[in-house]
Amino acid sequence: MSAVESGGAPARRPDLAVPRLVGRDRDLALLDQVLDERPGLVVVAGEAGIGKTRLLHELLGRRRETALIAVCPPFREPYTLGPVVDAVRRLADRVAGLPLTGLAGALRPVFPEWADQLPPAPGPLPDAASARHRLLRALVELIDALGVGLLVVEDAHWADETTLELLLFLRARRERGPRLVLTHRPEDVRPESLLRRLVAQTGVTRVEPRPLDTAGTADLVSSMLGGEPVSVEFAEFLHGHTDGLPLAIEESVRLLYDRADLVCENGAWLRRDVEELDVPPSIRDAVLERTSRLGPTAGAVLAALAVLEGERAPALVAEIAGIPVQEAENGLVEALAGGLLYEERDARVGFRHVLAARSVYHALGAIQRSRLHRRAGEALEREPVRGVAELARHFREAGDPRRWAAYAEQAADHAISSGDPRTAFGLLLDLLTGGAVRGAAVPRLVRRMPLYAAPGDGPLRELVAVLRETAAGELTPEERTETTWQLARLMFHVGDVEAASVEMEQAVPGLLQHRPAAAVHAMMMLARPVGTARPAAHHRAWLEHAARLIETRPGPSPEERLAFLMDRAATLLVLGDPAGWAAAHDLLVEGETPGEVLQRARGFANLGEAAMLWGRYDDARRRLEAAAALAEEHRHLRLRDLVGATLAHLDWLTGDWAAPTQWGPLALDADEPVLRADALLLAGLFDAARGDHRRAQERVRAAIEVGRPRGPADGSRDPSAVLARLAIAAGRPGEALAATDAAWRLVEAKGLWLWASEIAPLRVRALLEDGCVGEAVHAAEDFAAGTRDLDAPVATAARRLTAALLARAGGDLTGAAGLFEEAGAAWAALPRPYDALLAREAAAGCHLAVGERDRAVGLLREVFGDLTALGATEDADRVRRTLADEGVRAGARSGRPGYGDQLSPRELDVVRLLVEGRTSAQIARVLGLSPRTVEKHVHSAMRKRQAPSRTALAVAAVESGDVLLPGSVPHPPTSTGWPPVTVREFPG
Template identity: 35%
Template sequence: MADGCADPLSGRFRSPPMIGRDAELAALLDAVRHPPSAVFVAGQAGVGKSRLVTEFAAAAARDGFPRVITGSCQPLPEPFPYGVLLDCLSQCGDLLREPGPATGALRDHLPELADRLPPAPRPLGDPHAERHRVFRAVRDLLRALGPAVLVLEDLQWADEKTRRVLRFVLANPPPDLSIVATYRREDLPSVAPLGHAFHVPHGVTGVDLVLRPFGVADVRAMIDALVGAAVTSRRFAEAVLRETAGIPFVVEETVRALRDPMRDVRAEGDSARRVLAGVDVPASVADTIEERLATLPDAARILTEAASVLGVPETPEVLNTVAGEAEVAHLIASVESGVLVEETVNRYGFRHNIARRAVYASLPGPRRRELHERAFAALSALDHTPVASLCAHAKAAGMKAEWLRYSELAAKVAEDANDVSTAVDLLVEVLSDAETSPEVANRLATKLCDHALTGLPGGVMTARVENLLSDPRLAPDVRAQVHLWFGLLLQRETGSLDRGAEEITLALGLLGDQPERTVRGMAAMAGPYLGSASIAEHQRSLDRVEGIVDHLPTRELRTALLATTLGGRLIVGDPSTWERIARLPSPSDVRDPEELHHLARAHCNLADACSWIGHYAKAWEFLRDGIVLAKRVGSSYVVGTAEATAARLDWLSGRWSDLGQRLDNLIETYADLLLTTDLHLTRGWLAAARGEWGRAEEAFQATTGPYPAAQVFPVGISAAGGMAGMLLSRGKVAEAEEHVRRGVTMVRSKGAWVWSGDLLPQAVDYHLAVGDVDAARLLVSETASGLRGVDAPLARAGLAACRARLAAATNDRVEADRLYREAIDLHWDLGLSYRATQLAEQAEGETLADAEVLEALTRSYDALGATVDAARCRHRSRSTGAATPSPRGRRGYGSELSPREQDVARLLAGGHTNQEIAQALFLSRRTVEEYVVKVRRKLNVSSRHDVRL
């Protein structure tokens, strides 16, 4: 097993390779190549200074550099005079060449070298003269070593005599000597590593390096190295970064403490936070924190204890109030020691949460409770009300009434901020308390059920709601609601369709005297994009549900029901939906916030349905109204679904500028909701068009979620088409077969020909690529039959394109030309510029050699940002012998990246190899290598791994 791997059987780790310090290592090696030199490496504890110099020593040995001699200063109350220097020099007997007479002054200090040094001189009797004699002896002995590198670690703990002799040596250093010193700035006894401001003299190569904590990319790389596989989710890496502040030592120890590393590091969204919250503070980190606390005065330590209880950075006033006896001087001592840091202006907390947890865990129970009581009192007195903090402090202090009050308030704040996971956790926590009254339990259980279908992934909500089934405090009507939502969750989250149906049937029986809840449950069941029931069955269910709309007692209930059923009808292409939409009230007629919420949901659901079947202009109209309504009532989940739909519409219509960053932000914002499957689909489409194969595959795979049986069918079908199309474009026909089969099976089993527009063209391409024309014909015929009487503009446009492909494959050129023109016009009419351009290229045939046509296609692809397609057309144009001008005209770009260099840089940032970049951009590997050199030079990075965009 390679270093840096976790044994999957034992869960044990080995040391990972050095991560993220290529530039610093290169600077070190370069300095040593130009002696005399002095390199000072600064960085906080655990940031990787020792690892850097260890890698440096290994690299120096491999490259035939001078001998590296290493010594470490020790944190002693009274350091030994010249201790680290004498430790280093004692190792150098084999290097000595004719040590001069002055070196005899070190004979008594270096018994290991006594037989190689001149006799010790007579004492001078003057301490200053003796010190000067020792300084000269050290310099002359270093000169006698010849080419050498002296590595002195932890210089903050060196004695003053060592600092002085180093200043003396570096003022006139031996010509072949290099000194590398590491230190912690916060622990220096003065402002500089050598005791006072020291300037490297002319003729000496001087380098100052500062090692910063890792960012998310390096944290992710380090975790992958530790577990031995590139499996860490970005969200987990981000959670680790927040927990550890990116300090490599803390990152490593935290990962080593995981219970199931290979599973845990894959955690997404809120699950990542939960995993880390369940990890005990590593003993090595706790010991380090305790050692640092031991150096503080008692009052300063009490201040850090208060900070650990508060949990978040606070003002000095709040810290002092909670600590009870602290003063500004004590805060200054805590900051100077590095225990606390100023997180933002005038707010102080721990450098990383692991340190805070270590201090918190060290507090005795009574002391912890006392500090929580003080924290509650201090925060209650603030002008603003930090309800989440007050909730946590009230619970920890045993203040039940206050805890209950602030739990509900904090849940509402979390819900308004779209943090459904936190809202659910707060409600569940109160419900889990045996002392919570039946009245409160019933109220909160109802609230929890209201969150049931907001889409928390991985069975999170299912487990929460299931726990309520056995709660004896629930009234019959509330218990019936729990059965209803539990059944729906079983089907949607886990794919347990039969068991879910049983729970829903039971609930509908219990809800006999609550027609509004019965109807909403039935409407949710009738949603056509989930479950194994065919679209025809869903339509029959929708008919039954809508049959009682007019019998509901209030317009608000009718609007709530229509919000679900209208979108459900339209997304399956029911043409009668357009008349039924008129049953929705006008936004100007609605005042009730709850009805406004349902009206917003109705408009956003209709926008989503339009976006799937191909009514894109209508989708934007519904979307604009839906977002306005949702923002009026603060419905963050509805806004989230609207943003996902808008992103997909922007992709389809060719508005790709900044779309990638927007998708990343949305995926992060809504990581705990199932609507991210839609966002991952759009991310996969965009990445595939840009040649980011790995990212595209990861995104397409993420669309299925943890329970493939419960996936959203339109998303799953389109993701299968996206994967198949990407593989076919790369010539990986055999690998595309699995995805084509899966997507077509989904369409056939569901009868979902209305959603075939993102799959059918790729499926037909696959069958034609393997020479199975009959299978392609059958699929086209099935689609045509399935679309009869269905409102499906996108699927019909895709069907036209497939007929053109079939005609071309059977050499019916005249018919193929006619059908391609029809298909291209249909796609342009829908506003699908990218797909229309691809069809225009395909219509020209495989033998296209017209340079003007290829140049026009290239410009169209470049305008969209379709990197792979543009590169393919350039490649074909080059093969004709025609020059392909830059879209901006021929000019120099100076220090800016050219368009092609931007493409290479983006693929480098995505971790692609030169061979993969060459394939994506249709370039030779040699050309890519030249581009990589230019990109690194213009971005001023020493390694391809440091390229960031």
């Protein structure tokens, strides 16, 4: 029934227009102000349909600078830098004549159509991170040369990681280059996305458009109706059904228009029977009802556009729709008039909103979708510049595995060469799990995959399943060997080392025949003494097999030989064999080819970690810093970050707690699982030292879930040791035993007692507190016998600590006090000041118990001050309470009281070494303190002696008799021991 006006005349049909921007004046003013006044990043965030894109286009229409507008499509696998590359193509049709350097040659693979206008391509780089960094620098140079003043990225939640890295790179330039504006939907940002880090930086301006109120709803509808008024009743009804979402309001009005439900009465537009108005509950339903009212030609072009995505030329739309161009243009005109599409200046058309495009796409039947994707793929194959990622998507959806695989592999190659291994991994994973490749092609693809880019173990386990299925099929002997080898590699990666070793041993004979280099690799993996209960001799045998093979097989490259020698030295050390030190010392590491540099950096990193296992922290730091320097210089960014995580843990151990706290929070959301796990573990250690044991346990358990499995071979980074410490601190020895059971059994089975250095004191203490004295003695004896002949400082300190624990449990408190002080001195010599301080606290407890109050109080005062300076607030509080029980006021946490204007014993120790000409770093090593703690003592002494400088302090100390000059009669020692302990433990 048609509507009529109250006087009986036919109702007037409105001429619908695109709505004007409503209710965004303040947002626009803020955006203009921020972009005019300061560099930085502007983020427009909000749900789908809130009007982010419309706000952005209104902003761009008001500004005069050159804008580069990149729109991120909602592909399942984003293509590397695709949004920015497409935006550059739209902005410029050529680059000849631009002020570009030779660096721009790196852009040739990205812009093949400009190959003759760009400088020659530079040489290859050794790793993906270096290639990515060079490509980003080249792209930034091009953006600068084009005079871009504003870089806009729409729908950044769909951006690939390399595009987000580009934004981070531009953001770091601050005053140089374009200002940045991006839109995104917070709820659609992946947890591991770099976008989270980008928008969380300081100096980011965040604009969040809000839903419209009833008045705003009326204004928006009025703007669609030529500015004529809208009844309050109608506005309230629409607002109630759309929650003020601009896109939902617009689509509802257009649907009412299509139904002829809008009428004009007494000069106001309304729906006569508002209570009967039927508005679909979602934008999708509204869009689909509207498209159903269009003619078949308009429906065909909309379907073609939905499959293509983005803005497209009418001729291409016609080809995909399978209709003549003129007919397609008529359908596009109808869809444009209905407000579903918009038209670019170059006559390309696209959906006004991605929600409309996705609504149309998902409404297509499977057969129709497949047919349209095939047409799209075949049409785009003829384009002069092929978008291989897009072609892979179309042929995947078309059910054409051959062409899907071909283009996906090309897209993966492009992603790797662009330094985007995560996208490459995803593309190849999709091929393998989607069944596009079978048989021998499966291990070939797995071999090419950048496994380190996997987002966790889940995808790797999917690959294991694919390889198992492949291995069960028909393969030649050589193909079966390769499949088994790749399967074993993947199983090692996911931590299924026991089963992986079985598979790998089966692959070795075949690899020896066909791929001797891979055979060496397999043997070295079998030589790693982790993850299995096999004795050390088993792994040593594989190491010797690999050594014979590397010497006898013809033609190992210098890179392969260097990798083997580095790995051999590190493996010997992890096996607890001192020969590893000689092997490391004899290494010739002068190779300068990209591959040799990578092996040097990797080798130094592994040797540094092995040195940490032994407790040789100076050696560990020297090698790790060498690895970090090489990785930074040659842009091995992933290796640099992994080494940084190890150095951060070394900082924790050696008492420089400021460095790890600066590093840790940044990596808690790292993309690399190992980095994130190490950050969580380190954060858990800090939480425990500060007394937040619940949070510490949560973080340590999260580290176990996130990262590769760690165990006793990882030394102080074994999460089970940290959990045991927390359990002992909470008075739950049974829990501590449960936490260390698996690690202890592994050490016993392998006979690698060096690995027990972290857990032996914990286990002995837990056994004693659980009443298992005989078992505690047996565990201590086994550990002592297994490590006594090793020059491993960490094992020496742990042996002394276990002896102290046994003595204390046996009632020999005087002997226990001396042993705790010896343990403290051993820990301090590494240095591990936190562990040293806790051992000294335990010694003081024994002194108190035998009536040596003055000695205990002096020791506790020192321990209190050093724990406070270190940042171990909970432990300092415990010591303060012990002193208070003895009637001694330790003072607030801010310092060490009790000496007035006199130098404390520890301050005298520091000043004495200062007079000898030692630096703060050297004093820290001698006293087992952190450099930060040394500086605290120096400044305190300067204040007490009213010395304006360190030199003046040294002079004042000598003149006052506090310190004798070197060569004079020695001053009697003022401190009773060195700082000490491996655990947050052992209070008296």
